[in-house]
Amino acid sequence: MSIAKPAVVSASEWESSVSALRAHEERLAAVLEETAAARKRMPMVLVEDEYLFEGPEGVVRLADLFEGRSQLILYRFFFEEGVAGWPDAGCAGCSSWADGVGDLGLVHAHDATFAMTSPAEQPQLAAYKARMGWDDVPWYTIRTPSFTSDFGGTEWFALNVFLRVGDSVYRTYFLQNGTVVGGIGSVNSLLSLTPYGGQIEGEDVPDGWPQAPHAFWMRRHDEYTEPAPSAANRPSES
Numbered sequence: 001m002s003i004a005k006p007a008v009v010s011a012s013e014w015e016s017s018v019s020a021l022r023a024h025e026e027r028l029a030a031v032l033e034e035t036a037a038a039r040k041r042m043p044m045v046l047v048e049d050e051y052l053f054e055g056p057e058g059v060v061r062l063a064d065l066f067e068g069r070s071q072l073i074l075y076r077f078f079f080e081e082g083v084a085g086w087p088d089a090g091c092a093g094c095s096s097w098a099d100g101v102g103d104l105g106l107v108h109a110h111d112a113t114f115a116m117t118s119p120a121e122q123p124q125l126a127a128y129k130a131r132m133g134w135d136d137v138p139w140y141t142i143r144t145p146s147f148t149s150d151f152g153g154t155e156w157f158a159l160n161v162f163l164r165v166g167d168s169v170y171r172t173y174f175l176q177n178g179t180v181v182g183g184i185g186s187v188n189s190l191l192s193l194t195p196y197g198g199q200i201e202g203e204d205v206p207d208g209w210p211q212a213p214h215a216f217w218m219r220r221h222d223e224y225t226e227p228a229p230s231a232a233n234r235p236s237e238s
Contacts, residue, residue, distance in 0.1 A: 065115050076158040077157060110196075172195045200217060
C-alpha cells in the first residue's frame with residue numbers, strides 16, 4: 001500500500017504556497033500574542049490551605065516547590081492505581097506530553113520552576129524518571145489528597161501556575177485539555193503561562209511588569225548568571 005505524499009509543483013508555485021501560508025501564520029502569531037497578553041492580566045487568588053507533598057528529601061509545602069523562585073508551573077501527572085501501566089509506569093498521554101518539556105535551565109533563568117506531582121510513591125517516581133530520562137524534573141508525591149480536586153486534576157492532567165509573594169502563594173492560571181495543551185512544552189510556551197511571561201522588552205504587559213532588553217536573554221544556557229528582572233526586583237512581600 002503506497003503512502004500519500006505532498007503534490008509536486010514548480011518552484012514558483014511552491015513560493016506562492018509559502019507566501020499564502022505565511023499570512024495564516026502571521027494571523028495566528030497575532031492571536032497567540034494577544035492570548036499571552038491576556039494571561040498576564042489575569043487576576044490571582046490566594047491559596048489558603050496548606051498542601052503537602054513528598055520529595056526525595058521528605059515532606060514539603062507547596063511554597064517549597066518554587067525552589068526559591070517566584071513562579072511555579074505545576075503539572076498534575078496521572079501515575080496511580082487505575083491508570084494503565086500501574087504500578088511500574090505512568091499514564092502514556094502524560095508521559096508523551098512530559099517528553100516534550102524543554103530545557104528547564106532556561107525556565108529557571110526566567111525565575112520560574114517546572115515540577116510534576118502524582119499520587120505514586122517516591123521510589124516509583126524515581127524509577128520511572130530514570131527510565132524516561134527526566135532526571136532534571138522535580139517530581140513530588142501528593143500528600144494532601146484534596147490537592148487533585150482543588151486544582152482541577154480529577155479527570156485529566158492539569159497545569160496550574162502559581163506566584164509566590166513572601167510566604168503567600170497565589171494561583172494565577174489553569175490549563176487542562178484542548179488544542180492549546182498540545183503546543184505547550186517548549187521553554188517559550190511554558191513561560192507564556194506564567195504571570196511575568198518571557199520578561200522581554202516589547203511584550204504587551206501591564207504597567208510595572210518586570211522586563212529586560214532582548215539582548216539580556218540571548219545567552220547560552222550555561223551563561224545565565226544575572227537574576228531575571230522579576231527576581232532582581234521582586235514585588236513587595238508584605
